[in-house]
Amino acid sequence: MKKIMAGEQSAVRIWRNARLATLIEGAPDLGRVERGAIAVRDGRIAFAGPEADMPADLVVGAETVDCAGRWITPGLIDCHTHLVHAGNRANEFEMRLAGATYEEVARAGGGIISSVKALRAASETDLVAQSLPRLDALIAEGVTTVEIKSGYGLDIDNETKSLRAARQLAGKRPVTVRTTFLGAHALPPEANGDKDAYVDLVAGPMLEAIASQGLADAVDGFCEGIAFSPDQMARVFDAAVAKGLPVKLHADQLSNLGGAALAASYGALSADHLEYTDDAGAAAMAKAGTVAVILPGAFYFIRETKKPQVDLFRKHGVKMAVATDNNPGTSPLASLLLTMNMAATLFAMTVEECIAGTTREAARALGLLAETGTLEAGKWADMAIWDIESPAELVYRMGFNPLHARIWRGK
Ligand code: DI6
Ligand code: FE
Numbered sequence: 001m002k003k004i005m006a007g008e009q010s011a012v013r014i015w016r017n018a019r020l021a022t023l024i025e026g027a028p029d030l031g032r033v034e035r036g037a038i039a040v041r042d043g044r045i046a047f048a049g050p051e052a053d054m055p056a057d058l059v060v061g062a063e064t065v066d067c068a069g070r071w072i073t074p075g076l077i078d079c080h081t082h083l084v085h086a087g088n089r090a091n092e093f094e095m096r097l098a099g100a101t102y103e104e105v106a107r108a109g110g111g112i113i114s115s116v117k118a119l120r121a122a123s124e125t126d127l128v129a130q131s132l133p134r135l136d137a138l139i140a141e142g143v144t145t146v147e148i149k150s151g152y153g154l155d156i157d158n159e160t161k162s163l164r165a166a167r168q169l170a171g172k173r174p175v176t177v178r179t180t181f182l183g184a185h186a187l188p189p190e191a192n193g194d195k196d197a198y199v200d201l202v203a204g205p206m207l208e209a210i211a212s213q214g215l216a217d218a219v220d221g222f223c224e225g226i227a228f229s230p231d232q233m234a235r236v237f238d239a240a241v242a243k244g245l246p247v248k249l250h251a252d253q254l255s256n257l258g259g260a261a262l263a264a265s266y267g268a269l270s271a272d273h274l275e276y277t278d279d280a281g282a283a284a285m286a287k288a289g290t291v292a293v294i295l296p297g298a299f300y301f302i303r304e305t306k307k308p309q310v311d312l313f314r315k316h317g318v319k320m321a322v323a324t325d326n327n328p329g330t331s332p333l334a335s336l337l338l339t340m341n342m343a344a345t346l347f348a349m350t351v352e353e354c355i356a357g358t359t360r361e362a363a364r365a366l367g368l369l370a371e372t373g374t375l376e377a378g379k380w381a382d383m384a385i386w387d388i389e390s391p392a393e394l395v396y397r398m399g400f401n402p403l404h405a406r407i408w409r410g411k
Contacts, residue, residue: 012058013410014039015383016051018067021391022375023074023360030073030352030391031374038072040381043409048375067385070404073355073394074375075144075382076336077362080272080293080323082182083138083148084131084166087118089328102302102330103254106226112152112186115328119152119162127165128172134326135169137334142384142403144175147323147366149220151182155190156209159183163215174408176382178366180248181210184221184228184236199232203239211243218269218367222250223259230262237266246367252276253298264288270321270365273298274313275306282309286316291365293321294349294357296342297331310347320349321365322357340395351392381410 015038022031037051039058047054092105092114105111119127138146148166153159163179170177183202191198210216219240221233227250228236237247246269251259253273260281263271271277271285272293285292292313299307313320322343325331333339340354349357363373372380385405388394393402 010042012039012041012046012062014054014059014062014064015067015072015385015407016064018070018072018385020048020375021071021073021355022048023356024374024376025360030355036072038375038381038383040407040410043381043411045375045377045379045381047377071386071388071391072375073142073384073386073391074359074373075384075406075408076142076358077145077366077368077373078138078143078323078326078336078358079147079270079321079362079365080295080325081146081148082151082325082327083134083146084127084150084162084169085115085119085152085328086122086127086130087115087328088332089114092329096302103226111329113189115152116154116158116186116188120158124161124165124168127161128168131165131169132172134334135173135175138324138326138336139173139175139406140403141335141337141401142386142406143336144382144384144406144408145178145363145366145368145372146175147178147180149180149182149185150216151185151220151222154183154186154188156206159206160209160213160215163210167215174411176368176372176380176408178217178368179215180218180220181207181216181245182220182222183207184233186222186227195228195232199228199235203236207236207239207243211245216245218246218248220248220250223257223262224250224254225257226254230257230259233259233262241266248272248365252281256281260285260290264290269367272323272325274308275299275304277309277312279312282312282316282318285313285318289319291319291321291361293323293365294343294347295323295325295331296346297333297339298325299346300342301332302330307347310349319361319364320353320357321361322349322354323362335399337394337401338398341398344395351395354395355391381407383407
């Protein structure tokens with residue numbers, strides 16, 4: 001490495017002698033560039049492309065890193081997690097191993113509500129401490145952006161606590177955190193079964209508190225028989241839209257309530273899960289530009305049999321992202337690389353779809369495509385450098401991490 005000269009304006013750092021998977025939209029073969037290089041200035045990509053095309057003014061005085069032919073991809077993005085939670089539900093896992101279904105466990109007072117009790121009992125500091133190892137596991141595999149939902153607090157104090165804890169994580173690690181308010185996740189015990197009254201709280205004072213403190217980047221909900229109806233979700237979404245917040249939805253996971261179409265009608269960033277989505281739902285998502293977030297971890301862990309409608313999304317041209325859904329109940333999964341393997345093996349997604357699904361399409365699902373998700377000039381310098389011979393290896397292996405280095409905002 002060359003020393004940066006004193007007095008130079010803004011330092012340029014160049015990663016050279018690399019193979020790039022730029023993930024540029026429409027480019028074939030993952031936007032592959034042989035003998036590529038990336039120049040970074042002020043935390044942003046100044047150039048990404050063939051090394052021979054690097055502008056001379058960037059090269060002069062730049063610090064250089066020889067990548068020895070390694071592959072560089074955009075930093076990975078996990079666009080759907082419930083990473084901030086307290087405790088675990090290994091006991092319910094054992095109940096299900098003994099034959100109970102996820103819905104039976106939930107209806108018997110376990111499920112999300114047991115995580116609500118644990119989260120309410122935890123301090124914000126404790127919540128941060130418990131969540132950091134999960135975040136570190138993602139970061140160790142090249143994740144540079146992670147979405148984190150609330151939804152285990154279910155009252156004003158505890159939902160705001162969750163979102164503050166999520167924001168705190170961003171100050172503790174070099175990673176971008178996007179927070180999502182998921183008040184409409186489950187009915188808390190004190191609601192005494194009155195879903196409509198609880199939805200009034202979520203769409204009213206709870207959202208008010210969260211929006212006024214600027215704690216959420218988006219609003220999500222769980223639209224399902226065991227959770228909230230499309231009409232109830234529409235009330236939450238109306239309130240979110242009124243606050244200028246984008247929406248997304250856990251839709252059609254266990255049954256088809258028309259969640260995908262509902263999300264699309266609000267121009268949702270994404271609709272997630274989508275096992276029971278029908279043709280009309282996929283068509284509506286395509287029209288609205290709503291990304292389909294595919295979550296193989298939950299499918300695997302609760303042994304679903306109905307697969308997400310990948311063929312329908314392809315047919316209609318719906319963009320697909322892939323995420324861990326890291327949560328204590330249905331997807332205690334903290335590896336985005338393994339998630340890609342699951343999406344390929346379980347749902348026959350292609351290598352290209354899996355890698356795009358954890359980079360470009362995940363960025364799109366977070367409304368961040370202008371900032372990250374591809375290796376293009378102007379975007380944040382978020383990238384992962386891999387010890388692999390071909391990008392397919394990122395999807396192919398199980399439980400093996402070939403990350404060589406992770407760069408977040410140029411560092
Ligand atoms: N769908 C899920 O798979 C998770 N949340 C949701 O809305 C489950 C969360 C949990 O069981 O704790
Ligand atoms: Fe989820």
